[in-house]
Amino acid sequence: MARKDRLAKISILFLGIIVATTACRDDDEETTGSKRVVCESVPDAGTPYELEVPYFFPQPSLPADNPLTEEGIELGRHLFWDKTLSRNNTVSCGSCHSPETAFSDDAPKSIGLYGETTRRNSMPLMNMAWNTSFFWDGRAATLEEQILEPVTHPVEMDLTWAEAVERIESDSAYQEMFTQAFGTPCVDSLRMSFAMAQFIRTMISARSRFDLAYRYGQAQLTPSEQRGLELFLAEGGDPNIYPGGQNGGDCFHCHGGALVQFTDHLFRNNGLDSIIGEDRGREEVSGVIYDRGRFRTPTLRNIALTAPYMHDGRFATLHEVLEHYNSGGHESATVDPLMKFTGEGLGLSPLDIDDLVNFLESLSDYEFIENENFQDPNE
Ligand code: HEC
Ligand code: HEC
Incomplete structure (x- = not known):
């Protein structure tokens, strides 16, 4: 390279750095442990990205102030998998949300960067663009808000935002990625x-074998899975539904009878305990006693991949979960009225339970968990 060219390159680089630093410093700098917001927003940065919405999903409501761009998504993927976002560089978001387990983990309660346990079972990440709240207790209203929590959480990743920003902005590859995604290399929370x-938001799961059979006519459910589906959709306690006088599973009220997201996104107490202990669920957010022991109904998509189960990971297998529902669950002041058989039980036979479990297993979407776009870009 000619010397003149090199000089020109260097001066452009310098100019870039000066512009970048002023873009960051000019703003009203707010540096706290929980948040650091300094960058100016550059309209129309990045290449617009169109979310591919499965035909049987409603259109999601995407936030106008954070439009999807190819470069933004790619940057997000790098950050999601970056262990430097934890103090001792051992844990990334992906450590507790990894592909084999449908972007959750296999611990009853997640393990953080120092080996301590968090309060709850990790949640699988899929179809988040259709969520109406985040966390088991719904304490975050948006995904953007949710993501601010794990980085500074003392058990999960334990960094202040100021430190996290420092680590990211000192990396030249990230400077390039931030520039492409947001118009300047400025980094903030x-x-x-x-x-x-x-x-x-791009992590959409809608092609389980169940979907391929039910929505696309490209697969077939086994007779057992088909019967499990019917039990899932049948009212409990109605001996007229099946000629044999059999009961239904009564799952559809809460886990979505439309068979789209497999959750109603509402907070409910499914009768796990008669006395609700230290984790009060939704009550911790609302302050309303009526919300004691209520947790957001989880999706059942990819459920065979996300053991153990419930907000505290108390059940190791789907059979254990089904035994819980078949027993009717525990009575308490806040047990959901849709848990209609507390004290009585559903009366499902061992065969019914096997069929229900087989149906739930057909909800695994391997295309989704193996999708290259979601994997660790460093591997
Ligand atoms: C130490 C393990 C751990 C790490 C690290 C972690 N998470 Fe989580 N994540 C959890 C647990 C546990 C929950 C449920 C917590 C609760 O409800 O109180 C959760 C919940 C979530 C949810 C809510 C999902 C829903 O359906 O509402 C999202 C989104 C999420 N995490 C994204 C992230 C991102 C992004 C990062 C990195 C910045 C991250 N997580 C880092 C364990 C972890
Ligand atoms: C009253 C509403 C309601 C009914 C009825 C119901 N569920 Fe649930 N389900 C929930 C809630 C709420 C949770 C989470 C509870 C918690 O962790 O505290 C849950 C959790 C689960 C889980 C564990 C999910 C996970 O990610 O850990 C499975 C599996 C499940 N239900 C399957 C079923 C099946 C199968 C049926 C029918 C036999 C059924 N549910 C009936 C509300 C309900």
Whole structure:
């Protein structure tokens, strides 16, 4: 390279750095442990990305202030898998949300960067663009807001945002990625959470074998899975539904009878305990006693991949979960009225339970968990 060219390159680089630093410093700098928002927003940065919405899903409501772009999604993927976002560089978001387990983990309660346990079972990440709240207790209203929590959480990743930003902005590859995604290399907590939210919104799961059979006519359910589906959709306690006088599973009220997201997104107490202990669920957010022991109904998509089960990971297998429902669950002041058989039980036979479990296993979407776009870009 000619010397003149090299000089020109160097001066452009310098100019870039000066512009970048002023873009960051000019703003009203707010540096706290929980948040650091300094970057100016650059309209129309990045290449617009169109979310591929499965034909049987409703259109999601995407936030106008964080449009999806190809570069934003790719940046989000790098941040999601980056262990430097934990103090001792051992844990990334992907450590507790890994593909084999449908972007959850296999511990009853997740293990953080120092080997301590968090309060709850990790949640699988899929179809987040259709969520109406985040976490088991719904304490975050948006994905952008949710993402601000794990990085600074003392058990999960234990960094302040100021430290996290420092680590990311000192990396030249990230400077390039931030520039492409957001128009300048400036890094702050808002841009980081925006990019990760974009990435997570692209994680759509809608092609399980069940979907292929039921929505696309490209597969067939086995007779046992088909019978499990019918039990899933049947009212409990109605001996007229089956000629043999058999009961239904009564699952569809809460886990979505439309068979789209397999959740009603509402907070319910499914009768796990008669006395609700230290984890009060939704009550911790609302302050309303009526919400004691209520948790957001989880999706059943990919459920065979996300053991153990419930907010505290108390059940190791789907059979154990079904035994719980078949027993009717425990009575308490806040048990959901749709848990109609507390004290009585559903009366499902061992064969019914096997069929229900087989149906639930047909909800695994291997195309989704193996999708290259979601894997660790460093591997
Ligand atoms: C130490 C393990 C751990 C790490 C690290 C972690 N998470 Fe989580 N994640 C959890 C647990 C546990 C929950 C449920 C917590 C609760 O409900 O109180 C959760 C919940 C979530 C949810 C809510 C899903 C829903 O359906 O509402 C999202 C989204 C999420 N995490 C994304 C992330 C992102 C992004 C990162 C990285 C910035 C991250 N997580 C890092 C364990 C972890
Ligand atoms: C009253 C509403 C309701 C009914 C009826 C119901 N569920 Fe649930 N289900 C929930 C809630 C709420 C949770 C999460 C509870 C918690 O962790 O505290 C849950 C959790 C689960 C889980 C564990 C999910 C996970 O990610 O850990 C499975 C599996 C499940 N239900 C399957 C079923 C099946 C099968 C039926 C029918 C036999 C059924 N449910 C009936 C509300 C309900």
